Amino acid sequence: MPNALAMPFSNEAGTGEPRVVPVKLLVLIVCLSLLGSYLLVPDQSQLVERLMMDQQYSRIQDMLRSSLGNEDGVDAESLQKLGSERLASLSNLLRLTPREQVQTIFAAGRPLTYDRFTHAVTLAAVKYVDVMTPEQAWALIGKQVDRIPPGYLADLTSVLAHNALATGKPDVAARVLAKSAELPQATPVQAREMVQAFRWSGKAAEGALHLRRWLEARPDLASSLSPDMMELRDLGLQVALEGGSPGDALDFQIMGLKAIPQTTAISEPQIKVAMSLATQSSRTGDVVPWLKRFIEGLPEHKLDWRSLPQQKVSSPDKFATYATWLTKYAQYSDWSSGFDTAFDAHFRLAACGEVPSLDRCLALADFLGRIEELADLLQFTSITDQRPELQPKLAAFLANLGRDEEALPIYQKWVTDHPEDAEAAHDLGCLLEDMGREEDALLAFANAVKVHPEHVASIKKLAESCIRAGKHANALQLYAGLPEKAHDHATLENYALLAESLDQHDQLFRAQVLTTRQTDVTTVEPYLAIAETASYLENPEPAIAELEKGLQRFPSSPALRVAIGTVWLRDLTNPERCYAALKHDSVKQSFEGVTLLIEIGALLPNPPDLLAFLGSDIENKFSLPPQSRLELAVLSHRCGDVARAERLFATVPEEGRGLAYLAEAKTQLGELDDAIRLMNRYLEGNSRATSEDWIALGELFEQTGRADEADHAFQQSLTLLTSDLPDTKEAPTIKSTQASEPASVSPRLSPATEP
Amino acid sequence: MPIYSLHERQNSIKGSGEVDETLNGSARFAGFKYKLGASLGITVLSLYVAICCAAFGQEGESTKLLWVSRANKISPADVAGFDVVVVSATAKLPSARVPQSQLRLALFEPGGVLTAKQRDLAEAQGLVVIASVVRENEVKLDLSTDAAISFAARDLPGDLISKGFDGLVVSLAGLLEDQQSALLKEMRVAFPNVPLYVRNAPALAQTEGLNLGCYLEVPISEVAGTAAQLKATRWGRPPLVVALAGAEITPERSHEIAQTLQQAGATCVVTSEKLDGFTFAPLREKARKALILYGWDPREAEKALIPPTDTMTAELFQAPLEHLGLEAEYLDVGSGNLRSSPQGYGAVILDAELDIPTSRESDFMGMLLEFKAARVPILFVGGMPFKRADSIQALRDEFGLRGTLQEVPHARDAEIVSVDERLMNFEAPVVARNLAMMDMRAPEDAHVLVSQRCKDVDDLAVVWTPAFLCSWGGMWLDPHILMRGSQDNYFFLGDPYGILSELIAQGGSLPVLDSTTRDGMRIFYSHIDGDGFGSLTQFRGHPFCAEVVRDKILKAFPLPVTVSIVEAEIKGMAQGIDESWKPKLVDLAKSIFQLPNVRAASHSFAHPYQWDATDPNPGIYTEPFMTLKPDVPYRQVSVDREIRGSVDYINSELLPKDKKVELMLWSGNCRPGAEALRLVEDLGIYNMNGGQTIVSRLYPGIAGVAPRVMPWGDELQIHASNQNEFMYANGWNGPFFGGFADVVDTFERTESPRRLKPVNVYYHFYSATSLSSLRALEKVHRWCMAQPLHGVSALEYAQLAKDVRDARVFELGPQAWRICTGGHARTIRLSADLGRPDLGRSEGVTGWVTHQNSVYVHTDGRHVVNLVFRDGGDEPPKPGNTELRLVSSSAGLKFEEFGPWKIKFVVNPLVMTPVNVVFSGVPANSSCDLTVNDARSNLSADALGQLKFQIPPGAHIVLDAQRTRYALLQ
The missing domain is CATH 3.20.20.80 (Glycosidases)
Structure with a gap:
């Protein structure tokens, strides 16, 4: 499809030559036209000459003399200055009837210049009511009145208004005068005429409105104290009221009030009228400043608020009047969102015992930031006797103002008198704490908790106070008594710390469990902590249950599996469950897991299964310590893999501590003579040998029936053990072989349970 | 005559030309008046020349370093x-x-x-x-x-x-x-x-x-x-x-x-x-570092790596170490280079948060033995970090420990065997514990601090010495370190200052670079976090908090204050800030920054609560930063925007031409991480906040005293010296907010029995929301105004804190040291038992004051100070032994001449209150000439030979004690 836009540039576009008029011919035609016009159109002098010949000049002159009162009319020279078009139109106008003239002059589509000639024609046309009624004239003129210059408009409207009134058409007169009143030159007299015209036409409200606008446009006149203006404002007020427009009436009243000099007091009747009108017009806010001025003029208002109650007693009548006005003032201010003003008024009323005003102050004080004044008021007046519940509020106000010393006795008395008020009791403690009076705060919180044992906030605060005071057991008791839902992150942490510090393992366990339930646990750490606690619990079964829950969340955590395995082995002496917990691929990457598995190998019913799980090269994956290597060797040996056992034995050199490890391994394999040899070698001249080492040797001697040597070894151990133990009140029981092995044997594994 | 010769020698060492003139002038005067004086003068001059020659001779021999x-x-x-x-x-x-x-x-x-x-x-x-x-x-x-x-x-x-x-x-x-x-x-x-x-x-x-x-x-x-x-x-x-x-x-x-x-x-x-x-x-x-070993292999331990600030050492022991003159250097054994040379370290601490990766236990043991061989004391705190039996055995053998070194499961009936009453039973009594009981006894030569015993599962007695000091260091193990009452209240069972002091005592006397004192007075500084700048107060008309702080605090108390703002708050981007307030807030900020006592800082763009997204312990926050209006296109913390952006904004839009942002004050969790710290350093400004030192009636344990600084990688966070009002006022949870007045208690507790911290008044603009909190602020400021304090800006403190860490101390001989600093660390503290500074043989020392059995030596701020001590002489000196020295000054002094009889200096012109100065070293009740801005007057020393006077900021002062010499001649 061809591109339409591209077509003019296309080769397929029209190929014929365009037809055009020659330029020379075109120029010739234009020149001829211009010449013809010049010769045919008359010039100015020719036009005036024609006017004279038509006697139009004398008609225009007569018209000007008649309508404008101009004795000289217009001279020929003036006419000559007019343009030909203007002269032609004037000439045409004069040929028309008066109605046609007015229609022509004010026709919407043909805007004639409204000059003195046109004005003269218009005045002549509207002058006689029998020729054209003012109503008809205004109907034609009114729409185009903006075209009339102000001076001419005043003339015209005056003629029309008078004619309208004369013909019993006050509404027309009002409309016409309203228009003229809009002119800056409009006088108060004109304004008055306008208002009256409206009034006579039954449109008083409209008249008031126009007058108000007229006055608003003339602020100097509006606030003038001249009798004329006062009368005019009064007229406006009356007309507004007649017209049912109290708002406008209020405006006239306010204008009157504004006219009163600042030094002159507003009289009661004046403010009454204003308030009445304000109320009628729902514009109470507008009268508030005047009300304020009025009240400020009252002698009672000049008194300090602290003196008002006395005034109320000494001059009850006067005060009643003042209170009435002040109440109105407060109300009006409130209604008009003048809350600061309302507060001021209510405040003074409240100072005299007006409870509703006090309530209003209470409601406003916080919003307005006027707590301090309110606190002063509450402290000053006896109003709190009527409203005792305000006492703790006052105390709170004072405390928030930093006036703790004043707040404290109020709180204390209130709490004593009203023990049922849990919040006040709590706040009293908080205040004491804020004041740095820790001991007193503790007592206050203790008192609050005693009376309100369910008050969680007080319990938490009391617990914190107890901690600070070093009463940790009390604090722990409080945390322990809190229901689960009442705990939060902080209390749980405190709970756990206290329980741990006080060796209260059951409580520690509870705190740890609650922690795993409450917080978003993302690591196994909380569960590892539970596993650690398990060893201190009388019954570790619940701990295992919690750990199993943890395992459901972190099934591939070697650390958690080792922790569970340790609990099973260490605390519940169940190596099989330990193995079950550890038998997971993830544990194969864990040094601790692997060494624990090797350690329990001898305790399992099916050691080959363990070896198979660990794999044949576990000793190459980790740098196992000598003990683990030897345990693995013993295990391998027992499972028939002697070669591996020997390889592992060979990794532990017969020197230093290795001798003792090897002796122990040989013992487990029943190679007692070898074990004795190694142990003897280890102990020979070894100053770091322990009593446990000697006991091990003694036992080897015992097992091989060498009683004397066994006794010697045991004696050596006893000497070492007693020399190590500090001098204490009670002689300790000496640790036997069965109880403790040297570092080579983990205490996690009791030899008594060996198969 | 011997009297003069002494001073001659001192002056020659100092090489002070002014003193030369003084002496000549004085000799002429003596010659004019008295023949005896003339001969004395000639003698003095001769001696002077001789000593000068000797000094030059020495100079010629001196070698380059x-x-x-x-x-x-x-x-x-x-x-x-x-x-x-x-x-x-x-x-x-x-x-x-x-x-x-x-x-x-x-x-x-x-x-x-x-x-x-x-x-x-x-x-x-x-x-x-x-x-x-x-x-x-x-x-x-x-x-x-x-x-x-x-x-x-x-x-x-x-x-x-x-x-x-x-x-x-x-x-x-x-x-x-x-x-x-x-x-x-x-x-x-x-x-x-x-x-x-x-x-x-x-x-x-x-x-x-x-x-x-x-x-x-x-x-x-x-x-x-x-x-x-x-x-x-x-x-x-x-x-x-x-x-x-x-x-x-x-x-x-x-x-x-x-x-x-x-x-x-x-x-x-x-x-x-x-x-x-x-x-x-x-x-x-001199070794000035303590090596803190902490950390683990995160994979093996199944927990994230922690920064040093989360270690027990940071929490409990770094502050005492700093007080004793050692700066903590942390080594994460899980990721760091394990082997570290022992030189430079005054102690090694194996932190409780240490879980040596099993594969590195052997190397770790080797490193420990290297330190042991170098006689660097090693302290195990918390627990035993070894898991491998062979490592435990090595520990037992190499460190002389006795017992199996294994935990005793199901231990019971614990009882105390012995407690060192001098160093233990400190804030809480040591009680016997079944928890974490071990079969382990201290080496034979050890000074046992705590020993306890219990019965094991087989009813057999086991003895444990969880706290002891010995030739190679010692151990202080849980649960005998603290009584942990709550997350905020820890009570030390032993005196960490005493124990650590004994631990490092074998390293000899170490001059401590002090960060609490300047020119003999405790340092004061104050800073405001920008939070709440645009919040409305509860006062009549609800003015902005910043307006109230400006008028009631900053203008009312002419103390140096560093003020920060949060950019988003000033710009009306924060939720709760009306858009129409923005111009007012900007004008308010400008008016505050124009105050002469105010220095500028940034408190970030949007007040991050968690600075580092990778932080394993960010704290409990529900939002990453302050709530911004929905149309603000900012969704996650950008360190660059928070730091560089806010600093640029404040510099370009809010500050007068003569001021620049000096500090970045951390917000939220105050855990900036290395990246943010690096950025701050790149901008050439300092940082502050964090640490949360709080020790008061509400938080009575001395464990609440936080370290001065905290390393993050290669960067350094400067901690505020004190916690802000938030913690003092119940976490701003109400119902009352006047608790910050209690900070005075903190100031007192960190002053006595030992001065641990400067006075740092640190608060937020929101402290002006309620009258109670504002009154608390006023009370605190009134207290500060009444104390003998030396006011500095927060920047100066930050510079000091860092300089103290960087400083180097060299031993020049018995009781003689060279201290090299960046010029900000200007106070050196030593035990008063070592004597007093010998001003004549020292260089850069302007005086000293004794306080709490310590001598606080002040320097003139030069980078290299030579400090020589001697036995304390007569105090006050006898007539003729005049040796003027500065005892204390409440503002910085710049010395133009410092001689034994005459001192010329200029007072810091930027302070806003009269400066209280005390000089000493003149005979009791003697007379001196004091010239303040060319106005000369007579000044009498008191019975202690102290000259106390008050001078205006910026004044040029000449204190001339020549009359004391003249009196002798007469």
């Missing part, structure tokens, strides 16, 4: 006082040169690894670079072409010279012989006047016509041979010799080595093998 380090971060204190400094080419040197003639050399390795910029440059020139097969992004220059040699000889060194290095130490290792000589020749042509030293190639250094210097790094075993070789050769300039020693080297041996080298004409240093900057000789450096 060399310092070498491979570190990238070089502080002003590192290089202060050294004549020749050799550092890595990538190191950034501080601008200040002390001494002015200091020669700064970069270690230049033409065959070494190229920086990214150098690589780009080389590649742009079409040169071949060789990539490392071991490390990614590591490339070296192929020097086989002339173009490459030219590039290496001209472009690379040129870059270094333009960075401010004076010369180069050229390492030619790995280059062929012809490459080496070609390179040196071309370098000399390119840089004809630049000092060039050749590293470890003395033969090359002697190449004719190239005017090269010789730089040698030799092990101490080869020093004798090297010295002989050096002597046998004529050097154009003294060779630089670095003798590399192990930690075991004795002071005598290192001194001997240095002497040998010096006698061979070398400028030398005996330093550590790792070239970490620690020097053994000619200046014997």
